[in-house]
Amino acid sequence: MKFLLFALLATVCLGAHCYPGNGxxxxxxxxxxxxxxxxxxxxxxxxxxxxxxxxxxxGAPFVCTHVDVPTxxxxxxxxxxxxxxxxxxxxxx
Numbered sequence: 001m002k003f004l005l006f007a008l009l010a011t012v013c014l015g016a017h018c019y020p021g022n023g024x025x026x027x028x029x030x031x032x033x034x035x036x037x038x039x040x041x042x043x044x045x046x047x048x049x050x051x052x053x054x055x056x057x058x059g060a061p062f063v064c065t066h067v068d069v070p071t072x073x074x075x076x077x078x079x080x081x082x083x084x085x086x087x088x089x090x091x092x093x
Contacts, residue, residue: 029079031064036079051081063087 023043030037030045034052037045054062061084068077 027078031066031079034064036064036081038078048079049081054081060084 024039024045026039026041026043028039029048032045034050035047036049036051038048039045049064051062051064062081063084064079065082065087066077066079067082068075
């Protein structure tokens with residue numbers, strides 16, 4: 001879980017708010033069918049984390065949700081896999 005969150009945060013930090021031609025904004029994230037996706041430099045979304053696979057490997061239910069993590073420099077926000085219990089309790093915000 002920490003690795004997935006770190007990967008998301010690093011990617012969002014590196015590519016936030018860079019808009020390619022007609023596609024999605026670089027570094028933007030969203031959830032599609034319990035899969036966290038991130039927008040690449042070409043304006044296309046690609047799989048960042050499959051939450052069903054994370055659930056299988058961890059033995060606990062994970063869901064794709066939005067997170068907003070405070071850091072020393074403010075916050076980092078995006079979509080990633082979180083334990084279902086944390087997401088339901090509002091832990092993703």
